[in-house]
Amino acid sequence: MKRRLLLFIPLVLFVALGVFLWLGLGKDPSARDSALLADPFPEFQLTTLEEPNRQVDKSLLEGQVTLVNVWGEWCPTCKREMPQLLALKARGIRLVGVDYKDSRDKGRAFLDEFGNPFELTVFDPEGSLGFDLGVYGAPESFIVDRDGIIRYHHTGYITPSDVDAVVREVGKWQR
Amino acid sequence: MAALIRLIIFMLGMGLALPSLAAIEVHDFDDPALQARYNALLDELRCPKCQNESIGSSNSPIARDMRARTATWLEQGRSDEDIRNAMVARFGDYVLYDPRLDSRTWLLWSLPGALVIVGVTIIALVVRQRRKRHAEGLSALERQRLATLLDTHQEAARMPQDERREKSP
Incomplete structure (x- = not known):
């Protein structure tokens, strides 16, 4: 009887492998952890969208927890994300935008139309800051702590149901 | 025929056009x-x-x-x-198309080798066990049982033939 039970080992292994692979199939292949978690925010020297003569760098992010949102006028989901970003601002979160691969005129028109939740927007026409952040599509959001360390990365747009989670995550780093 | 040639030329043309799109x-x-x-x-x-x-x-x-x-x-x-x-x-x-060997990928890299080792071990154990059983042969009790079984089966096998032979002439 005991020997006969041993014959079921291959079946058990097969079912286990099947379940494992099945779970793998159900995963979203585009959902990946950011490579930059716990890394300092990359260095940059860029102007702001509002003022072409004003240079900003990463010291802008030091001192308080900030949600950095990478967006572009050309990105349709960014438009759908704006109400959530405005809601986050209303809940007391500091937001800094990165206008990624955009023109100044279009970027400004976008904020005029959909509202401006950002304390300021870094203008990144070549996408160099986006590249250093590992951004491969907009929108993407990063929570940067007081010391300028990236603590959280949200790829894709922040849905209305994500807002509470983002507020909680920011709160975690404000403590 | 002409239509077929035209179709072939058209298809070849499609083949030429596609790569240039992905330049x-x-x-x-x-x-x-x-x-x-x-x-x-x-x-x-x-x-x-x-x-x-x-x-x-x-x-x-x-x-x-x-x-x-x-x-x-x-x-x-x-x-x-x-x-x-x-x-x-x-x-x-x-x-990276070739994932690096680190704390998260060691399983990915080592599993194929580990499975081969496990497989070879199982085969070796099975073969050894079979050989051992073969070499040991039968115990006295088993030999006796075998003899009885063979006897009864031989009788059973002979019986129908004998019956046929008697009836046929």
Whole structure:
């Protein structure tokens, strides 16, 4: 009887492998952890969208927890994300935008139309800051702590149901 | 016939047109060695936006950026490994077609070898057990049982034949 039970080992292994692979199939292949978690925010020297003569760098992010949102006028989901970003601002979160691969005129028109939740927007026409952040599509959001360390990365747009989670995550780093 | 020829020409034409749609810009280096390293890196780095395309074959904006950055870094004299590290630091392990051996990938790398070892061990154990049983032969009790079984079966096998022989003439 005991020997006969041993014959079921291959079946058990097969079912286990099947379940494992099945779970793998159900995963979203585009959902990946950011490579930059716990890394300092990359260095940059860029102007702001509002003022072409004003240079900003990463010291802008030091001192308080900030949600950095990478967006572009050309990105349709960014438009759908704006109400959530405005809601986050209303809940007391500091937001800094990165206008990624955009023109100044279009970027400004976008904020005029959909509202401006950002304390300021870094203008990144070549996408160099986006590249250093590992951004491969907009929108993407990063929570940067007081010391300028990236603590959280949200790829894709922040849905209305994500807002509470983002507020909680920011709160975690404000403590 | 003419229609068939026209169809064949049309299909050949389609084949010519497709690759030109997916044209990737060419970066020319003065140094052929640099060019070779550039082409090799383009093949081994995976486009993060795409599911399974190297940055050398993808037309997506991020792949284009990565090609441009690779070219700049090569011209700045950075090593291949340095460039790979810089890409992984930004986009994660995903961009390497050959995953590195680390705490998260050791299972991926070692499992095939481990399974071969387990398989060979099982086969060796089974073969050894069979051989052992063969060499031991039968005990006195088993031999006796075998003899009885053979006897009864031989009788049973002979019986119908004998019956036929008696009836046939």
